[in-house]
Amino acid sequence: MIRGVYLNTMNDDLSECRKIYHQVFGKTNKDDMNAEQWRENDNIEDMAIYLLLYNENEVPVGAARLIFDFDGMFKFDGLSVLPEYRKKGYGDFIMHMMFDKAYQSGAHYLVSDDVAHMPEYFKKYGFEIKNQRMILDLKAYFNTHKCCH
Template sequence: MNEIYVTTVDWINGKAVRDIRQQVFIDEQQVPEDLEWDAEDDNATHFLLYYQQQPAATARLLHDGHIGRVAVLPDFRGKGLGAEVMQQVIAFAQASGMHELHLSAQTHATAFYRKLGFSITSEEYLDAGIAHQDMYWQSSDQSPLQLPDIEFDSPGRFAIHNPDLSREPVSEYAGETDGMITVNDDNALPHVATLVSQCRRRLRIYSPEQARWLFNRLDFNNACESLIAREPLARIQILLQSVDTDFLQGRSLLSLTHRFPSLCEIRCQHPDLQKQKYVQLMTDAQGFFMQPDHRVRQAFAREYSPDQVKRWADQFDELWGSSQSDPAIRRFLL
């Protein structure tokens, strides 16, 4: 799964999204163009899935919880990409406070959506000449994923390594170690501080200027200072999308770069690269926090999510590699 990552794009800059929908719906399924392109696109959240750095799948989410335009390019089918993009849409929707989702599924795809927890709520009907059925998803109806049994041939005797259980106990705010924790304005700081308290080597923060309500707080700065104090080899990387003077002033992360320039670095994303709506924090190779849309103070966190961290950390590192030390940042550092 490390070769897959999903991002959100706005409609104006979503050429790859439009290309996928053009090929799948208009060219392949013969959907009329005047039905495929509608006014909802301007305000929808569009998801774009990359497979091996190539645009491969898309979906959109409306503000009322309707999911649509789910498409995977023919060359990338059979790899589970449709399920992956749908899971990201569902996670984003839940983090945005949506606990009931709706979609109009092509009848041949209802089994696919059933596996994701959707239920059929209508008889068949035609839409653009294709048989469809309405489907519904509710968070309270979902149960933990049950994995099938696997066959296992024992290799015989082998050494057993008992892990070190002496680490500090998990914070009361952490929830289940491998589960997704929904956070909001009221409880985000304790969850994020918990992730930072568990960090040992590397803390990555993306676009914190879009969430001053969280990252410009004294308690968060104190958590980062505690990380530096207990882990002298730790590295903090802060990547801004744009230089926001309100963010850089006062009790901001910039103060850490003043005091610990060799351990904490702040840069600005290359101006030619597309701006994103999300805010992220990643600790080492496992802790993950994401606010999918900075305009909505809803987010989710996981203490142990190595696949997700790997997927997004690779993208962060790529952006970091092309980032710049903005002159405005340097002026504030002087």
């Protein structure tokens, strides 16, 4: 069975997330820092929640990061699925983990500043691009996707 876990920087081992980021991104979009340096140097890290996805064989295959922002928003970044596991529904699973966690935490919007990375993929979930940000109205999303909540 596929399973996802939520991790935090204070209590949990994030090494599997870092391995996935390194394999997928090599370098992050944060200048020339690698994924580990990005995590360690990011000043919003204390407010981050990591999502780690395991496949049916308990192999870590995907990850993402949620960051509580203010004004009812959660930012996300680092959405990644290892190349050999893509197009098998793992990305969709991580997306729904993000939606659920953000919504249950009281967020009204889920946003990302990474508009260049697969915008068509995110549009299928209802994200809109506004002011160089991808934005999803979580209330509208859950009003139209009642099957799982």
